[in-house]
Amino acid sequence: MVTLEEYNSTEKPTWCPGCADYTILTTIKKTLTELNIESHNAVLVSGVGCFAKLPYWIKTNGFVGLHGRSLPVAQGIKLANEDLTVIAFGGDGDGYSEGGNHFIHACRRNVNITYVVHNNGVFGLTTGQYSSTSTMGTKSKSSPRGSIEVSFNPIAVALASGATFIARVYVGNPSHCVDIMKKAVQHNGFAFVDIIQPCITFGKNHEYYKDKIYIVDEKYDWSDKSTAFLKALESDTGKIPCGIIYKK
Amino acid sequence: MDSFVIRVGGEAGWGIATAANLIAHIFIKLGYHVFSSKEYASQIKGGHNYHTLRISSKPLGADVDKVDMLLALDSVTVEKHTSYVVDGGMILYNDSIEIKDTKSTVTYVPLPITTIQQTLNEKNIANTVFVGAAIKSLNIEYDVLKSVMADIFNHKLQLLDILANAAHTGYDSMEKGVGIGLSAGEKSSLEFYNGNGAITKGALDAGITFHAQYPMTPVSAILHDLAKESINNKDLTVIQPEDEIAAINMALGASYAGSRAMTATSGGGFSLMVESVGLASMAELPLVIIEGQRPGPATGLPTKTEQGDLSFVLSAGQGDFPHVVIAPGNVQECYTETKRAFYLAEKYQLPVIVLVDTLLAESFSTIKLSNTLNIDFSQRFNIIDNANQYQMKNGLFMRYSEDNFLRTLPGTKNGIYTCAGDEHTNVGSITEDPTIRNGMMRHRMGKLKKIEEELPVPELYGSINADMTLVCWGSTTSAVMEVVNRLGTEGKSVNMVHMKYMCPFHTSSVHDILSKSNKILLIENNYTGQLGKLIMEKTGIHVNDTILKYDGQPFTVDELYNLIIQKW
Incomplete structure (x- = not known):
């Protein structure tokens, strides 16, 4: 039986005190433990950004590569050894801007890996510029008069690109995060999880998300793509639906 | 005369390459050496394409300025290449072409292509009619052509029938001439490879198990041939990803997980890969990169040849990092050096670039590939399947110890570490410690001296x-x-x-x-x-x-x- 301790690293994370990434770190450890995956058979792949340091602080195989490139690396690993449990990580800068092309094509390719994106709507490690998922008009160091681009909709893009498992969770609900993450890892195909998180230093706080976040109800039919598209577009109106949005 | 040169030209899409291939294999069957180069425009139909076959008693790897026999399927070929035809040479041309200024020292032979097409009720046969006529004028028996065609079109029997018929009609339309005046060697002991083919063969003989490539001239044939090979080779995964950045990163992921991995591209695609070359070096991952140069910058001359990327590949990446750059000088070396690249990459865990160009990648030479590099690729180099207690720290494998070239693969029980693009400790943890940085730099850069000692010196x-x-x-x-x-x-x-x-x-x-x-x-x-x-x-x-x-x-x-x- 795999225990949580097996995944404990002796290294101390350097994220800001109170950062939501600590919750995601625990979520990943719990997911792997509860799915009884031995630490030598898991691989965590990331790129560059605050989130990207996560593999350094979990005691399992890690590959910390370049900005935006975790998906091709993760697919290469899985294609080389299908017995490994491969989880790739991205951020809204890393995954949706720099690695946007890989995201689209990984959805299409449907290699059996999990892709987790830490989506906080701001660049953290470069000290607070607006990102592709910032709402239009966001004022930041690099957008003093407000950002002019429409916010990127990762759920809709994943749907349009043919992903077979699409989910969103909010880091403020850790047990829901673990529940969905386990389903994503167990999914036989490309599983995508967008994690909405605050950035307590540069971005939005929990208060901002409190009224926008909700979990889709039990009657929601995630097997219907048209329904899923409507659900994906809800985030453009201010509400942020969480849970499994689409599964094939 | 040390060689006999046949040039065949026409529009793209007319089967110029097929005609050249047939002629080449006829002479190979007769025991000659052949060097076959091609010139083409960056367009799929139309444009001016020509292939040059230099036939000799000895192996050759370059063209000369003369043409002994010109096969002109169109008027452009006549206009552009007549000046190269030697005194006593011959021009076979489509009789629908109007020849304006004839050269008195050259024999002109019109071929009734339109009439033959009408008689046989087939359109795309001009190329084989020309081949049939050409070999008769060179005193070669039709049966030689027939058996070469049977070898090349053995999976397309209906097409073979049509083409053989056309070739025979071309053969019959011609007067028997004299031979090429060169002695042949032993029959059919030679193979016909271009650089791409030799690289592919080298990679396969070195035990390649993963290839990721976005298509790009002049090395797309490597992707095609490996993709075909992977149908029946269960150990080989071939993938065409969304771009060159994905190609190299997939290859790095596969390499990390234990594959013998390769990618191939030209200068433009390599430009996109550059950051990842540094990653391979920093994270100490084996990788073979084939860079087929073509004239730059930007799109440049996409189907032409140049040696313009040497300085670029030597310095491709930020910072100081070790990588190997090998430039083979002929088809045999493409084979040998690709194998060497796999060996060095795996042993020293770094990227190895094999630098070729359009001329070398796409020109065919007759060759008997020899195995001059004695390496047993059935074994893995510097991969261990279990670390002992002295190689572990805090339950992690000390993968990046100074002067240690051992690695484990993910899935190894006592072998966990982080493969890192950040500067890292010996277990792969992120660090900014100056002492560790110094040690890691010396460890990585020190590989080059060791590799230099393994490489044959220039002669x-x-x-x-x-x-x-x-x-x-x-x-x-x-x-x-x-x-x-x-x-x-x-x-x-x-x-x-x-x-x-x-x-x-x-x-x-x-x-x-x-x-x-x-x-x-x-x-x-x-x-x-x-x-x-x-x-x-x-x-x-x-x-x-x-x-x-x-x-x-x-x-x-x-x-x-x-x-x-x-x-x-």
């Missing part, structure tokens, strides 16, 4: 203490070597040195050779003399005399001979 070819030493690299080597031989038979004192290993560089050997040279002449297919700059940087020897060409065309032997004579 002088030709007479010792010659009046002139020619310096070259890559695809120009064959042309230079032929000129050295020609000058030698004329009693001129000349030798050459062909540089193959660009990084690490055999500084002292090269210095020894060049410092003893009476006069050095650098020959490169680029504008700035990039090898010359490298020699200057490494040895302090400044090569003043250069022959540089950057018009997208390779040197012909005759052209090079004349340019060298002018420098004498």
